[in-house]
Amino acid sequence: MIKVHVPATSANLCIGYDCLGLALDLYNHFTFEKSDALEITGCDPQFQNEDNLVVVAFKRVCQYLKVDFPSFHLHIDAQIPVSSGLGSSASCLVAGIAGANAWFEANLDLQSMVTLATQLEGHPDNVAPAILGQASISYFYKDKVISTIVSCHGWHGLVMMPDYQVNTKKARKVIPSSIEHDKACLQVAHALTFMQALQNKDEDKLLASCMDYLHEPYRRQLIKEYDDIHQYCFERNFPMWISGSGPTMMAISIKEENIRNLYLWMKENYPNIQCHFVTIDQKGVSVDYE
Numbered sequence: 541m542i543k544v545h546v547p548a549t550s551a552n553l554c555i556g557y558d559c560l561g562l563a564l565d566l567y568n569h570f571t572f573e574k575s576d577a578l579e580i581t582g583c584d585p586q587f588q589n590e591d592n593l594v595v596v597a598f599k600r601v602c603q604y605l606k607v608d609f610p611s612f613h614l615h616i617d618a619q620i621p622v623s624s625g626l627g628s629s630a631s632c633l634v635a636g637i638a639g640a641n642a643w644f645e646a647n648l649d650l651q652s653m654v655t656l657a658t659q660l661e662g663h664p665d666n667v668a669p670a671i672l673g674q675a676s677i678s679y680f681y682k683d684k685v686i687s688t689i690v691s692c693h694g695w696h697g698l699v700m701m702p703d704y705q706v707n708t709k710k711a712r713k714v715i716p717s718s719i720e721h722d723k724a725c726l727q728v729a730h731a732l733t734f735m736q737a738l739q740n741k742d743e744d745k746l747l748a749s750c751m752d753y754l755h756e757p758y759r760r761q762l763i764k765e766y767d768d769i770h771q772y773c774f775e776r777n778f779p780m781w782i783s784g785s786g787p788t789m790m791a792i793s794i795k796e797e798n799i800r801n802l803y804l805w806m807k808e809n810y811p812n813i814q815c816h817f818v819t820i821d822q823k824g825v826s827v828d829y830e
């Protein structure tokens with residue numbers, strides 16, 4: 541039996557729409573076992589068919605390796621909520637790719653896995669950290685994805701998950717196709733500063749660069765609690781952002797006390813929003829055998 545463990549992600553990191561992301565210590569677990577026919581268990585019945593993203597990605601690897609698609613029993617044990625902005629779709633694609641890689645002992649290198657996953661997901665910002673761990677910067681160059689891992693640890697995080705879903709495809713439609721030149725300049729400065737601050741544990745610079753012009757100004761309208769939570773965090777000098785395409789929001793601080801106080805404030809003011817303490821996953825997707 542092959543077991544694949546994939547971390548959740550917080551894609552975009554506010555100022556890195558479609559290129560930056562962070563791996564979190566919240567996991568989906570997938571098992572692949574030989575079987576006479578394809579069988580899928582452990583997920584909503586609507587996903588128990590050949591359109592399941594794990595199966596789609598597994599098939600993509602078969603095509604890439606020029607081998608036949610085998611039949612197996614796939615079991616999913618999910619901690620990552622569906623359509624919440626924590627990379628549930630990325631986790632399925634990464635599991636299918638890592639599962640097939642293990643099944644065929646193909647020894648695909650990590651960057652090829654990122655490229656295959658990105659071809660299916662459409663953008664690399666969630667699949668790259670799910671595969672590589674920590675934080676990463678990724679983009680397409682010719683027909684391959686280039687990723688740079690930004691090592692980071694020591695941050696305390698809180699993911700705040702409203703009790704409604706936002707479908708990623710729909711959340712992409714609210715974003716305009718262009719922005720002004722001066723805003724684009726600031727965006728570049730913010731993104732570069734943010735990644736260095738994340739690595740250097742520099743909370744002041746992280747806060748000063750956590751201001752986006754590409755997607756948050758448009759998507760905040762889809763998340764009714766955003767403005768209030770944003771104000772709470774920024775008044776206390778630590779950053780928060782919309783995780784992936786939302787509606788989950790994420791705050792981090794180098795001071796654990798800030799995150800504990802935010803948790804208590806959330807419990808009091810937004811009891812319907814599920815909150816979960818997180819730290820940064822260090823190693824990305826992992827596979828073991830039984």
Ligand SMILES: Nc1ncnc2c1ncn2[C@@H]1O[C@H](COP(=O)(O)OP(=O)(O)O)[C@@H](O)[C@H]1O
Binds near residue numbers: 627
């Ligand atoms: N546990 C799961 N089991 C099966 N399919 C899943 C699971 N989690 C996510 N998916 C797939 O991912 C899709 C959600 O993708 P998306 O809206 O992009 O959400 P997210 O922001 O969480 O990635 C679902 O419609 C389904 O196809």
Ligand SMILES: N[C@@H](CCOP(=O)(O)O)C(=O)O
Binds near residue numbers: 551630665666783
């Ligand atoms: N850049 C994408 C990221 C989507 O991440 P997800 O976790 O919501 O799947 C976007 O913002 O649409």
